[in-house]
Amino acid sequence: MICEVKQGSLVVRELSRFDLAKCATCGQAFRWAECERKPGELCAFTCVIRGRAVRASQTEDALIVYPCAEDEAHKYIDYFDLERDYGMIEQLIAADPRLAVCLPGAEGIRVFNQEPFEALISFIISANNNIKRISGIVERLCRLAGKALEAGGHELYAFPSPQAIAALSERQLKEIGAGYRAPYILHSAQRIAEGYDLEALRDMPLEAARKELLSFKGVGPKVADCILLFSLGHTDAFPIDVWIDRAMNELFFGSVPAKKSEMKQAAAGMGRYSGIIQQYIFYHARAVQLGKAPHAAQDGSAG
DNA sequence: ACCCAGGGTGACG
């Protein structure tokens, strides 16, 4: 991996196993928006990272982030998790016959390191919801209470501060589609605005940090694990949603419905990067619409 | 019309 800041852009070369398009659209982060590609670009997106509006694109041999000042590179290196050896993680997956099936389609998936407050609110919104609608609600929340920014001719909005969300009314949140989650969002924003330190959970043992997050209204086991994995560096947090539930039943339990505690135990067996591996499983499960019959039954049984 | 989506809460055993 070779990083350099050139003409106001961060250019990352010799970066193996990174698929920006997959990472930006797989549902781990909700603020990535596709934008027009320039010649030679495989994909291009805008996003707000660490409070900075950026345009990120990928070519055959490089990841490019614009703008990026000399002293900002570290922010994006951290966000994109560039210093982690995903080759090693993909080897772990390839070496487990139960997991290997996930790899062909999910190569290049990474776990980005989002802002904890943004993850907290975003994943409260994610409950019993779908990725497209979650993205829409988050976007409207940013337009409602976030700071206007600009990157490469695109107008973007920062994720609102805890204070800005805490100042909203429950009605405003329902008007942007938050539904019954509106009071949960308010409660959490108010608590952070009052000084609760999410960053402290980063250096806490997984279970202790998890227990802390469960004290927020609207945060249950799955949402807590998402916040831990996607924003607080807990690579062994293993969120179990409907897709992971189906995938684990099929890959690990012979399609005999297992309890979540049993799935957690199987996840523990994957090691300290089980959460990152979870992201490959999740991507695979969605890509093949696991558990759903496209047209006719093709289960091989009598028919 | 019904079912689903990166589920959680509160009530009740």
Add this chain to the structure above:
DNA sequence: CGTCACCATGGG
């Protein structure tokens, strides 16, 4: 500890 109705909303 487990189960279960209910919760807003939009798309298939």
